[in-house]
Amino acid sequence: MKAGRLKQILLLTDGCSNHGEDPIAVAALARNQGVTVNVIGVLDDRQKEKPQGLEEVESIAEAGGGVSQIVYQKSLSQTVQMVTRQAMTQTIQGVVNKELQEILGEGQSIEELPPATRSEVVEVVEDLGEACELEVLVLVDTSASMQHKLPTVKEALYDLSLSLNARTGSNQFSIYTFPDVKHTIRRVIKWTPELGEINGVFSKLSSGGYTPTGPALKEALYAFTEKPIFRSIQDGEDPYEETGF
Amino acid sequence: MKKQDFKLFPGTYLQGKWNGHQYKVIRKLGAGACGAVYLCHNLQGEKVALKVGKDSSRMMLEVNMLKKFSKVQGVKLGPAFIDVDDWKAPSLQVFPFYVMEYVEGVPLSDFLRGKSKEWIGICTIQLLTDLEHLHKAGFVFGDLKTDNLLMSNSKVRWIDVGGVTAIGRAIKEYTEFYDRGYWGFGSRKAEPSYDLFAVTMIMLEMVQPNKFEKGAHPRRTLAAKLASSNDLKPYHSLIAGVWKGKFQSASEMKQALSYIVMKRAKGTPVSRKQIKAQKHSSDWGELLALSAVAGVFCGFSIFSFWI
Numbered sequence: 001m002k003a004g005r006l007k008q009i010l011l012l013t014d015g016c017s018n019h020g021e022d023p024i025a026v027a028a029l030a031r032n033q034g035v036t037v038n039v040i041g042v043l044d045d046r047q048k049e050k051p052q053g054l055e056e057v058e059s060i061a062e063a064g065g066g067v068s069q070i071v072y073q074k075s076l077s078q079t080v081q082m083v084t085r086q087a088m089t090q091t092i093q094g095v096v097n098k099e100l101q102e103i104l105g106e107g108q109s110i111e112e113l114p115p116a117t118r119s120e121v122v123e124v125v126e127d128l129g130e131a132c133e134l135e136v137l138v139l140v141d142t143s144a145s146m147q148h149k150l151p152t153v154k155e156a157l158y159d160l161s162l163s164l165n166a167r168t169g170s171n172q173f174s175i176y177t178f179p180d181v182k183h184t185i186r187r188v189i190k191w192t193p194e195l196g197e198i199n200g201v202f203s204k205l206s207s208g209g210y211t212p213t214g215p216a217l218k219e220a221l222y223a224f225t226e227k228p229i230f231r232s233i234q235d236g237e238d239p240y241e242e243t244g245f
Numbered sequence: 246m247k248k249q250d251f252k253l254f255p256g257t258y259l260q261g262k263w264n265g266h267q268y269k270v271i272r273k274l275g276a277g278a279c280g281a282v283y284l285c286h287n288l289q290g291e292k293v294a295l296k297v298g299k300d301s302s303r304m305m306l307e308v309n310m311l312k313k314f315s316k317v318q319g320v321k322l323g324p325a326f327i328d329v330d331d332w333k334a335p336s337l338q339v340f341p342f343y344v345m346e347y348v349e350g351v352p353l354s355d356f357l358r359g360k361s362k363e364w365i366g367i368c369t370i371q372l373l374t375d376l377e378h379l380h381k382a383g384f385v386f387g388d389l390k391t392d393n394l395l396m397s398n399s400k401v402r403w404i405d406v407g408g409v410t411a412i413g414r415a416i417k418e419y420t421e422f423y424d425r426g427y428w429g430f431g432s433r434k435a436e437p438s439y440d441l442f443a444v445t446m447i448m449l450e451m452v453q454p455n456k457f458e459k460g461a462h463p464r465r466t467l468a469a470k471l472a473s474s475n476d477l478k479p480y481h482s483l484i485a486g487v488w489k490g491k492f493q494s495a496s497e498m499k500q501a502l503s504y505i506v507m508k509r510a511k512g513t514p515v516s517r518k519q520i521k522a523q524k525h526s527s528d529w530g531e532l533l534a535l536s537a538v539a540g541v542f543c544g545f546s547i548f549s550f551w552i
Contacts, residue, residue, distance in 0.1 A: 074458075078421055085417075093302060111301040111339070114263055115308075115329045122305040130414050162426050166415035166433040 005133040006091055007035045008066065009220050010084065012153055013141035014042045016053025017213030019179075023056065026217040027064030035224055037064025037217070038087050040079060042149050043072050060213075065091070073149055076156040081163040084136065085129070092128045096121065134164060135172045139185065139220045142177045142202055143211050150202040161195035175201060176223065178216035185219040251334060253283055253297065259342065261330025268295055268344065277405065278418075279303050284347060293327055294347040301341040305329070307407045308343045313384075314406050315346075320378045323406040324348050348404055350397030353447075354454055362476050365451050366506040371401040372444055373499040380437040380495055384409050387435065388418040389443035391450055410435040422446060422456050428463045430488055437494050438487075444498070445484045452476040464488075479505050 009030060017023050027037040041057040054070055061068030067087045071079045097109045100121075110121050140146070140153055157175065164171045175189040175198070188201045253259070257270045268285040271292075275282050280298025287293050298304045314323040325346035331339050357364055372394075379386060388408030395402050408418035414435050421427040425442035433439070450456070452474050460466045471477065471484055483501055492498040 077427075089302070111341075115305070115331075118301070118305050119309055119329075122302045123309060125302060126306060159426070163415065163433050166435075168414065 004095075004128075005135065006088055007135045007224060008084065008087055008137070009035055009037045009064070009217065009224065010080070010136055010138045011037065011039045011060065011141075011213070011217065012042060012080075012138070013039070013057070013211070013213060014146050014149065015051070015141070015143070015211055016056050017211050019210040019212040020215035021218065023214040023217050024059050024063045026214050026221065027060045027066075030217065030221050031063065031065040033221065033225060035064075035221060036066040036087050036091055037061060038066035038083050039064075039068045040076070040083060041068070041070035042076060042146070042153070043070060044149070045073050047072075056213075060217075065094075073152045076152050077159040080156045080160045084160060084164065088129050088132070088134065089125065092125050092132070096125055130167055131169045133170050133172075134167075135191075135224075136160075136164075136174075137220055137224050138173065138175045139216060140175065140177045140202070141211065141213070141216075143179065154198055154201065157195050157198065165194060174223075176216075176220055177202065178219075179210060179212050183219070184212060184215045185223070187223065251297070251336075251338075251340065253281070259285070259295070259297075259332045261328065261342075262333055262339070264328060264330050266328055266330065266344075268293065270295075277407075279307075279407075285344070287327075287344075292347040292349075293344050294324065295342055295344045297332065297340050297342040299340065301331075303407075304341045304343060310406045310409045311343070311345060314379070314382075314409060320375075322375055322379060323403050348395055348397050348402050350395035350402060353391050353394050353396055353401070353451065356396035356399075357451055363506065365448060365476065366480070366502060368396075368401055368451070369444060369448055370499055370502055370506065372447070373495045373502065375401065375403065376437070376440050376444070376495040377499065379409070380412070380440070383412050385412060385416075385435045385437060385440050386443075387416050387439070388420060388423075389440055389447070390420050390423045391447055392420075394447075412436065428459060428467055430464070431490065438490060438492065441487050441492055441495065441498050445487045448477060448480065448484065449474065 030037050037060060039057045039061040041054045043051075057070055058068045067083045067090065069079050069083050093110060100108045100110065100113075110118060110125070113121060138157060140150075142150065146153075157173075161171070161173060171193055172191045173189070173193070173195050174187065174191045175195075176185045176187050178185040180186040189195070189198060253270045253273070255270055255272055258267055259270065260267045267288055271284040271286060273281060274284050274294060277296075279300050280296050282294055282296045285293050285295045296304070296307075308326065308329045311323055311326040315321065315325040323345075326343070327346065328344040330342060332342050333339050353368065357368070376386065386403070386406075386408060387410045388405070393403060393405040393408075395404050408416070410417050412435050416424075416433045416435050416439060419426075419433065423443040423446045424433070425431045425439060426433045428442075430442060431438070449470060453470075457466070457470065467488070468485075471481060477484065480502070483498070483505060486492060486501070487498060492501070
């Protein structure tokens with residue numbers, strides 16, 4: 001089995017969507033297109049209770065075949081890399097399970113294999129996770145309540161690049177923010193293998209009030225699929241074949 | 246499909262679905278990121294440690310590591326592996342579990358309490374000796390931290406090998422305080438020097454158990470912490486050297502550390518080591534006196550021969 005290319009959208013937000021189409025539906029669409037959606041809900045360090053509307057975080061990730069976490073700012077770095085890696089493993093496991101079902105019949109999965117066989121399969125999954133190519137589109141909610149969290153977000157994204165670039169497989173990152181008055185989302189960093197110096201990225205304030213998570217996700221999906229599809233046509237391969245979608 | 250959380254109470258019996266072995270829960274030993282560890286009795290009544298979790302892939306990866314590192318080149322590194330199986334709970338849900346040697350011991354911090362400061366160096370040397378073997382086998386420990394260590398019969402033992410990673414790959418598990426990436430001292434690639442950094446953080450923790458955060462200038466924060474710790478004074482340049490990437494292997498760092506530990510023994514006022522050292526010097530005296538006598542005797546015999 002060859003290590004393929006995995007695509008993820010990582011959504012960082014702190015509230016509920018209140019504008020435009022349903023983000024859960026868009027996430028389901030993304031999953032269908034071979035793009036996993038992960039969501040991290042960022043809490044204030046002083047916040048005692050989970051604010052209302054953050055259940056949406058879990059629902060979006062679930063529909064998008066990804067992983068969700070609600071965390072305080074101070075553990076954002078570790079969470080961002082953990083969520084990304086977990087989602088990678090999850091996707092690869094999904095593909096392997098599908099293959100297993102084809103070989104062994106319906107209802108078979110890694111969990112149900114006898115320990116000796118399972119032991120070998122998990123090593124294969126681990127190897128694929130280390131070697132596969134990964135593309136992460138980071139979508140950051142920059143509405144008013146997120147403003148003071150943005151320095152932490154910046155740090156966490158740098159940390160993410162540090163973690164992923166220790167892998168053997170190559171990485172591509174890009175960063176978008178929302179809302180943007182004209183285009184719903186705004187690209188602040190185009191595809192790059194490393195998120196080193198990202199100073200000044202979130203400098204521009206967005207006009208607060210509305211959080212169009214759904215439309216933003218959809219734009220991200222467009223932005224995402226444009227490049228890889230173009231490239232894979234050039235490569236002459238089906239972009240979803242390897243990830244099993 | 247999400248698995249429910251579960252609790253195992255003392256007296257519960259667990260039977261494996263595949264191998265059929267049975268274990269009786271005695272008490273909970275601790276909980277980690279992906280499961281809980283219980284002290285159990287096997288059918289023979291021997292004490293074993295049993296870990297139950299939810300993520301069967303992750304548990305299996307741990308088992309693979311455990312199998313590899315129960316023994317590396319004849320040296321015992323992690324706890325010995327005993328059994329791996331699935332357990333069908335009364336709720337009919339299936340939970341993966343594995344069984345390993347029960348390492349009886351105390352946390353490093355408890356062990357060091359009330360002990361003389363030279364134990365800092367000794368424990369660190371022990372740790373580096375184990376790392377030496379692991380690195381030679383082509384792996385780094387990864388998530389090296391005091392929580393993953395026990396002192397068993399005055400010897401450091403690893404109790405969780407879940408973070409062990411093949412050299413050259415990405416570190417799969419880490420804890421920020423011990424992670425050189427967090428402090429801005431390098432990458433998260435699995436290299437021997439990654440573990441060496443964590444060793445210095447364990448040394449820091451041995452003298453001041455309160456963890457601290459990196460702040461705006463991580464490297465400066467660390468340097469200040471080091472400068473302010475008197476008990477680590479003999480090791481200041483060694484630790485700073487590790488941070489600068491001066492050491493590429495556990496052997497190099499161990500050698501440098503051994504040198505400091507030996508040298509320090511001379512300076513400390515009344516320690517067992519010094520008594521030993523004094524004994525050594527008196528040995529020397531004896532030898533000197535003996536050779537002087539022999540020399541005189543020899544000279545005398547030559548002299549008498551010459552006569």
